[in-house]
Amino acid sequence: MTPYSSFLFFIILGILLLPTMILGTMGKRFRYYNVFVSIVVLAIIFSEGGSGFFSLLAFTILQLILIKGYISYRQTKNSSLVFYIVSLLSILPLVLSKVLPILAVDNWASFLGISYLTFRAVQIIIETRDGLIKEQLSIFQLVHFMLFYPTISSGPIDRFRRFQKDEEKQWTPEEYKELLYKGINKIFLGFLYKFIIGYSINSYFIMNLEHIADGKFSYHLLYMYSYSLYLFFDFAGYTAFAVGVSYIMGIRSPENFNKPFLSRNIKDFWNRWHMSLSFWFRDYVFMRFVFLMKKKKWIKNKMLVSNLGYILLFLLMGVWHGLAIQYIIYGAYHALMMTGFNFFETWNKKHKRWPTGRAMTIVSIVITFHVVCFGFYLFSGRPFQ
Template sequence: MIPYSSFTFFFILVILLAPTVILGLQGKRFQTYNMMVTVIVLAIIFAAKPASALALILFTIWQVLLIEGYIAYRKKANSGWMFSIAVIASILPLTIYKLLPYFADTNWMSFLGISYLTFKGTQLIMETRDGLIKQRLPLASLLYFILFFPTISSGPIDRYRRFDKDIKAELSGEQYKQLLYDGINKLFRGFLYKYIIGYSINHFFIANLRFIATNHFQSQLFYMYGYSFYLFFDFAGYSAFAIGISYIMGIKSPENFNLPFISRNIKDFWNRWHMSLSFWFRDYVYMRFVFWITKKKWIKNRNITSNLGYILLFLLMGVWHGLEIQYILYGIYHALLMVGYNTFEQFNKKHKWWPQNKFTRIVSIVITFHFICFGFYLFSGHFIQKGV
């Protein structure tokens, strides 16, 4: 069963989370019960795919051993080589999952959520390296963080220290009542986005482009805009479901979208679109790369260093989506946009060519919107297909 894909799934959650709501409104702790709910829901999700369930179990054991092992090692030493080996080992299952389809008929590493779970495991190793995590993590809390079912398939990507703070928080009945209200609100937004707006765009517009468009170029153009809005409402709907269920379970999972289509520039866009992913890549790829290059003094020009960081970041992000040509082109496209905008921004600081006022803000939003939509057109791979 795929999370949030049917009303049956929501019906099951209503039954399973009823005790959580009752305990929460009474101001009693419910996280232990929620851990059991997570195990039950995961069993339901993977019931029809025992091979995927086994892959998930083996993956989780691998990550836990790596994390706890590296935390124990970090107390005694801080070798860069050991850190690199730990990170590579953490992303190894995801790498196998991405490459295996090109060498075998069966992808034995395939299971729902492998990408998001990998981000969590790798993040913990990096934060241990940085000294943010110093003590062995309680096994129950670590497993709960990695396997937290609301965000397993679509994110958002949480941070362990923030997540752990929510687990330990003592909520009064009134505080939980507000969380419950916000969670239900987000669920209704998810239904509106995914099952009404997103479905309508896909079913009534995109599926009928042959009858709406009068020529091939117009058809491609309509598809570009239609797919961009569909992608947003479908993905934002999934995220709203995940965040809403998280709130009901007492976990304030971070927001994933913030009106991305009114972004003023491409940097602003990545601060609004799939925020937990872009912030993850920013913190654990871009910032670490810039710090490393600066520390080694290999490149003295900050702009060049920054641009190389953007290229690395978006190439990795493209490959993370998949090794198909559309994803690689999508990564290259956004890397070029970021480098281009970064160059323009530095130029404008000196020459004040583009003033800041209401008119230029509107123009910037319109221009950015079209660049974004073309990027989603590349991402869709529609240009590879023949016709619409």
């Protein structure tokens, strides 16, 4: 059963989370019951058979061994080689899940949520290397974080220390009631976004574009706009479900969207769209690449370093979506947009030629909207069909 795809799934969730809500409003702890709920829901999600459950099990065991082993190692030693080996082994299942279909091999490595579980595991390994995580983590702590079901299939991507802070918090009845209220509101917002607006755009407009458009150009133009809006409402709706259920379980999962179509430039857009993913790549790919270049002094030109960082970041993000041509081109497109904006921003800070004011803010939003929509048009794969 796919998470948040049917009303039956929400009915099951409502029944399972009823004790959590009762305990929460009484000021009682519910962390162990929530782990039980996660196990039950994961069993339902992977109940359709196939190798998905066994792949998830093998993946989780591998990550537990790598994380606990590296934390123990890091308490006494600090070898960059060991860190890179452990990180590569942690990422290996995700790489195999992307490569095996290209090789026309049965994709035994893939299962629902492998990307987001990999992000969680790698983040712990990196923060252990940085000294932010020093203590040995229990199996319970790691399993609860890794297999937290509300965000398992498509995020948002949480950070372990933030998650652990909420997981260990003793919510007062008043605090939990406020959290419960916000969670239920987000779930209803998700229904509005995904099952009403998103569904209507797809069913009544995109599926009928051949009859609406009066030419090839207008067809692709209308498809670009409608697909962009559909993608937002469908994904934002899912995120609202995930965050809302997380709130009910006492975990304030991070938001993923902040009015992205009101972005004033492409950099602003990536601070508003799929924020947990873009911030993850920013912190663990871009910033580390820039730091490495400065530390080793391999490249002294700051502009070149940042632009190479953007190219690396967005190509990886494109490949992460898949190895199909549209995803790679999508990543390259945003790398080009970011490097171009980087040049423009640096030039404008020096010369201050770009006009300011409310009117220009509106112009900037309109330009950015079209740049973003064209990127989603590439992402959809429609130009390559």
